[in-house]
Amino acid sequence: MTDSSKNDDELAGTEQPFVTHLVELRDRLVKAVIAVAVMAVVMGIYPGPAALYDLMAAPLVAHLPKGATMIATSVISPFMVPLKVLMMAAFMLALPVVLYQLWAFVAPGLYTHEKKLVLPLVVSSTVLFFVGVAFCYFFVFGRVFAFIQSFAPASITASPDIEAYLGFVLSMFLAFGMAFEVPVVVVVLARMGILSIEKLKEFRGYFVVLAFIIAAIVTPPDVVSQLALAIPMVGLYEVGIWAAQIFIRHTQAPDDTGESAK
Numbered sequence: 001m002t003d004s005s006k007n008d009d010e011l012a013g014t015e016q017p018f019v020t021h022l023v024e025l026r027d028r029l030v031k032a033v034i035a036v037a038v039m040a041v042v043m044g045i046y047p048g049p050a051a052l053y054d055l056m057a058a059p060l061v062a063h064l065p066k067g068a069t070m071i072a073t074s075v076i077s078p079f080m081v082p083l084k085v086l087m088m089a090a091f092m093l094a095l096p097v098v099l100y101q102l103w104a105f106v107a108p109g110l111y112t113h114e115k116k117l118v119l120p121l122v123v124s125s126t127v128l129f130f131v132g133v134a135f136c137y138f139f140v141f142g143r144v145f146a147f148i149q150s151f152a153p154a155s156i157t158a159s160p161d162i163e164a165y166l167g168f169v170l171s172m173f174l175a176f177g178m179a180f181e182v183p184v185v186v187v188v189l190a191r192m193g194i195l196s197i198e199k200l201k202e203f204r205g206y207f208v209v210l211a212f213i214i215a216a217i218v219t220p221p222d223v224v225s226q227l228a229l230a231i232p233m234v235g236l237y238e239v240g241i242w243a244a245q246i247f248i249r250h251t252q253a254p255d256d257t258g259e260s261a262k
Contacts (some may be wrong), residue, residue: 028101035097040090045102049082052089053162056169059141063149064158071159081162092133099126117191117247125184128236132180133173140176140228147224172225175218179233186240187247197248200241207237 043052054061057070064070072078091098099122107115152158189195195203215230 007114025105028105031102032094035057035094036090040086043089043093044086049086053082053085053166056085057162057165059137060143060160060165062258063145064160065149066150068157068159070162070165072163073161074163077161077163081166084166087154091128095126095129113194116250120247121184121187125181128180129177132176132178135150135180135228135232136172136176140172140225142222143228144220144222147222148220168220172219176229179214179218179229180236182233182236182256183240183243186237187244190241191247197241197245200244204237211237 043049047055061070067205072081074080083168103119103122108117110118149158186200190200211233212226214233215226219229221224
C-alpha cells in the first residue's frame with residue numbers, strides 16, 4: 001500500500017465528525033443569541049431602555065444635590081446609552097442560557113469525574129458573578145457616591161454625563177463580578193495541582209496585600225470602594241480554600257483508566 005493511500009485511510013471518517021461539531025457549535029451559538037435577543041425584546045417593551053437606565057442611575061441620582069440632574073453631552077447619547085444598558089441587561093439575564101449552551105457543547109467530550117468538576121464550576125462562577133454585581137449596585141454605589149459628594153465644594157453643582165456614568169458602572173460591575181470569582185480560581189488551581197492546599201494557606205498573607213493592590217488599581221481612588229472590594233476578596237479566598245478541599249475529594253478520577261466519556 002502506498003503512503004498516499006495510508007494517509008487517506010488515516011483521514012477517513014474524520015471530516016464528518018468535524019463538520020458535525022461545527023454544525024452543533026453553530027446551533028448552540030444561535031440559541032444563545034436568540035436567548036439574548038428575546039430578553040432584549042421583552043425588556044425593550046417593559047420596562048423599556050429609559051427605565052432601565054433610570055434604575056441603573058438611581059444610586060447616583062439619590063446622592064446628587066437637590067435639583068441637579070445628569071446630562072448628555074452628545075446628540076445621540078439619550079438614544080444610544082439606554083440602548084447599551086438594555087443590551088447589557090439582556091446579556092446578563094440570558095447568561096444562564098448562554099452558559100448552558102456552552103456546557104451542552106463540551107459535556108459529551110468529558111469524563112464523568114470531569115463533569116462533576118466542570119458543571120459546579122460553571123454554575124458557581126455564574127452565581128458569584130451576579131452576587132458581585134448585586135453587591136456593587138446595592139451596597140458599594142450608595143456609599144461611594146455619598147463619600148464623593150461629601151468632598152464636593154458648595155460652589156460646584158455635580159451634573160454627571162450619562163455616557164461617562166455608564167462606563168463607570170460597567171467597569172465597576174466587571175471589577176466586582178470578576179473579584180467574586182476568587183473561590184473558583186482557587187479551586188481550579190488546587191484541582192489542577194498547580195498549587196496545593198498547604199501552599200494556598202501559606203499564601204494567605206500575600207493575598208491580602210495582593211487584594212488591596214488590585215482594589216487600588218481597578219476601583220476609583222477612594223478608600224470606600226477599595227475596602228469594599230479588597231475585604232470580600234480576602235474572605236472569598238478563604239471560601240475558595242475550603243471549597244477546594246471538598247472538590248478535590250469528590251472529583252478525583254477513578255482508578256479505572258478505561259472509563260469512557262459520557
